[in-house]
Amino acid sequence: MPNIPITESIVVNKxxxxxxxxxxxxxxxxxxxxxxxxxxxxxMMTDLHVSETVFASAASLFFIGYMIFEIPSNILLHKFGASKWIARIGISWGIITILLAFTSSALMFYILRFFLGAAEAGLYPGIIYYLSLWFPSQHRVRMMGYFTLASSVGNMLSGPICGWLLSQNGWASLSGWQIIFLVTGIFPIILAILVFFFLPERPEKQKFLNPEEKNWLIDTLEAEREKVVHNTPQNTNTLTACRQLSRMMIEANCTAARKVDFSLS
Structure with missing residues (x-):
């Protein structure tokens, strides 16, 4: 373990x-x-009288919408700020999830799944970018590890939560699948409100750090940014970079889609 100064440790923990x-x-x-x-x-398949093919196609449309809008979403996050844009993501994805509870046809199912992916696009890379604005490189990987652990926790909790919601079939004259979409749609809206009011933007404007702690964090992050800019080749081919980025996005979304396909099988 490196010898971390007490001030640094306090700032990172705060x-x-x-x-x-x-x-x-x-x-x-x-x-x-x-x-x-x-x-x-x-x-849902029984109530809507849709086939396995329709259901699987609708499930996959989520990732098409996600992939198309992933980069634009992150550009807008950089422009408007993390708290506002992540709150927008949560509210829009929550509303669309609630609308899924009232799906009445295959076409409506297709449209809502596509727009759900578009609404949620940029959440993961946007938060990774946001964390880089707050944590020096020495601590960034550890914090990203804590953050990505949420995917395992989410997978672990989804079974008991959705299973219990399914068992409430008939509540308020709703089917169990409708209750699942209603409850899991309300949750991100509540989170979005909390994010909007309590998620801090860049360190420069925050008051939960004292001046000494704030100055240390700002100076450290700025020094790291200058080092990255200095070591970045200036003759990078933009077209090549775009091709590499596109390939990475397709591979990442195909991997995520395989996980959902496994869940649906």
């Missing part, structure tokens, strides 16, 4: 306790949202 609970809860909610369709499948 920042972690301030921002990690919120962003981790958002990512956990996203994974529960991706799993809810698997638990709703049997009742």
């Amino acid at each position: 920042v972690a306790w301030r921002i990690l609970p919120l962003v981790t809860a958002c990512y956990m909610g996203a994974y529960i949202d991706r799993q809810n369709i698997a638990f709703a499948k049997l009742q």
